[in-house]
Amino acid sequence: MAKKVAVLGAGSWGSILANMLVQNGNDVVAWTNMEAQAQELNDQHTNEHYVPGFKYDERLVATTDLEFALKDVDAVLFVVPTKVMRLVAQQMVAVLEKTKQQPVIIHASKGLELGTHKRLSEVLEEEIPSQYRKAIVVLSGPSHAEEVAKQDLTLVTAASTDLASAEMVQKLFMNHYFRVYTNDDIIGVEMGAALKNVIAIGAGALHGLGYGDDAKAALITRGLAEISRLGVAFGAKPLTFIGLSGVGDLIVTATSVHSRNWRAGNELGQGMQLQEVIDTMGMVIEGIPSTKAAYELAQQKHIEMPITEAIYDVLYNDKGVKEVIDDLMHRDGKSELE
Numbered sequence: 001m002a003k004k005v006a007v008l009g010a011g012s013w014g015s016i017l018a019n020m021l022v023q024n025g026n027d028v029v030a031w032t033n034m035e036a037q038a039q040e041l042n043d044q045h046t047n048e049h050y051v052p053g054f055k056y057d058e059r060l061v062a063t064t065d066l067e068f069a070l071k072d073v074d075a076v077l078f079v080v081p082t083k084v085m086r087l088v089a090q091q092m093v094a095v096l097e098k099t100k101q102q103p104v105i106i107h108a109s110k111g112l113e114l115g116t117h118k119r120l121s122e123v124l125e126e127e128i129p130s131q132y133r134k135a136i137v138v139l140s141g142p143s144h145a146e147e148v149a150k151q152d153l154t155l156v157t158a159a160s161t162d163l164a165s166a167e168m169v170q171k172l173f174m175n176h177y178f179r180v181y182t183n184d185d186i187i188g189v190e191m192g193a194a195l196k197n198v199i200a201i202g203a204g205a206l207h208g209l210g211y212g213d214d215a216k217a218a219l220i221t222r223g224l225a226e227i228s229r230l231g232v233a234f235g236a237k238p239l240t241f242i243g244l245s246g247v248g249d250l251i252v253t254a255t256s257v258h259s260r261n262w263r264a265g266n267e268l269g270q271g272m273q274l275q276e277v278i279d280t281m282g283m284v285i286e287g288i289p290s291t292k293a294a295y296e297l298a299q300q301k302h303i304e305m306p307i308t309e310a311i312y313d314v315l316y317n318d319k320g321v322k323e324v325i326d327d328l329m330h331r332d333g334k335s336e337l338e
């Protein structure tokens with residue numbers, strides 16, 4: 001049955017997911033904080049800054065009016081950057097307090113909140129009182145907006161502690177090119193999603209410096225080992241890290257030119273200054289704040305994360321990429337499965 005869905009955040013991922021939900025037969029309103037962007041989506045059916053050249057379905061409605069977007073919704077999909085997730089949740093709650101709705105809450109963002117180090121479902125759980133929501137479901141996996149826009153084949157995970165809600169989200173998104181699995185390990189899915197961005201910055205940096213495939217495979221493999229270590233320390237299931245939201249997303253983000261995190265790393269490897277990388281990307285690079293959050297969590301829990309520490313030193317301590325690679329290669333020898 002068709003659902004009414006509000007998509008909060010109309011950047012590259014939010015707008016493409018909104019478009020797909022329309023094409024799946026749902027009634028969808030995309031909410032943005034920019035009037036000009038809403039107008040462009042409604043009038044030209046384009047979103048040139050975020051997905052250049054793409055024509056959106058004419059049935060997709062965009063608005064800056066949150067009350068209008070949330071009217072009678074069955075589900076709300078958050079796709080805003082991590083740093084504004086809490087703020088946008090508060091804005092939504094202010095509306096739901098008046099309308100007394102109780103939608104399913106979905107998020108498709110990937111990060112850990114700076115300062116609190118919280119996963120995004122924890123942020124949403126904290127901000128949205130239970131009377132204004134059903135379950136929280138996380139949609140995550142190897143999925144670049146640019147490829148989903150072209151209806152390339154994409155497989156992701158819908159994670160929730162509530163199986164019925166995960167299955168509702170599975171049905172909502174599935175179609176002939178987008179396949180969704182359910183998973184009850186919300187911790188593992190969110191940790192994998194946030195932490196793969198950190199490793200992707202490293203993979204991009206190796207590429208920028210001219211290293212080859214051996215180095216990239218090594219970084220991905222050892223990166224997965226440390227991501228899993230941290231995730232498991234916070235209650236994730238180890239197997240989740242060899243699933244779509246773990247190694248699947250790590251592979252796509254650490255090898256694809258579509259990835260903003262990979263591209264940021266590549267530019268750093270080529271010698272560009274961090275601020276210039278951020279200023280010229282024009283889209284969110286989640287791995288930068290997530291590196292800080294992951295580094296602090298690892299310190300707190302005494303988890304060994306040498307690659308994350310190295311990337312942290314490049315981003316926050318002004319160390320050179322070559323220097324941290326040299327440090328990593330000169331660590332004491334150890335057993336692979338320690």
Ligand SMILES: NC(=O)C1=CN([C@@H]2O[C@H](COP(=O)(O)OP(=O)(O)OC[C@H]3O[C@@H](n4cnc5c(N)ncnc54)[C@H](OP(=O)(O)O)[C@@H]3O)[C@@H](O)[C@H]2O)C=CC1
Pocket residue numbers: 008009010011012013014015032033034050079080081082084087088108109110111143144145146282283284286
């Ligand atoms: N792009 C992709 O392929 C994928 C992205 N993701 C994840 O999805 C999340 C969003 O990424 P993506 O869409 O790529 O990011 P973009 O940078 O493309 O877009 C982010 C959007 O959020 C908007 N935004 C920022 N602050 C606010 C606010 N306070 N209120 C309302 N809207 C706001 C931005 O508007 P403004 O321009 O005004 O700042 C922009 O439209 C990230 O966590 C990312 O990791 C996950 C899978 C795939």
Ligand SMILES: O=C(CO)COP(=O)(O)O
Pocket residue numbers: 110141142143144197200249252253258259260261262284285286
């Ligand atoms: O999460 C993504 C792919 O699954 C998108 O990665 P980037 O944010 O690095 O573009």
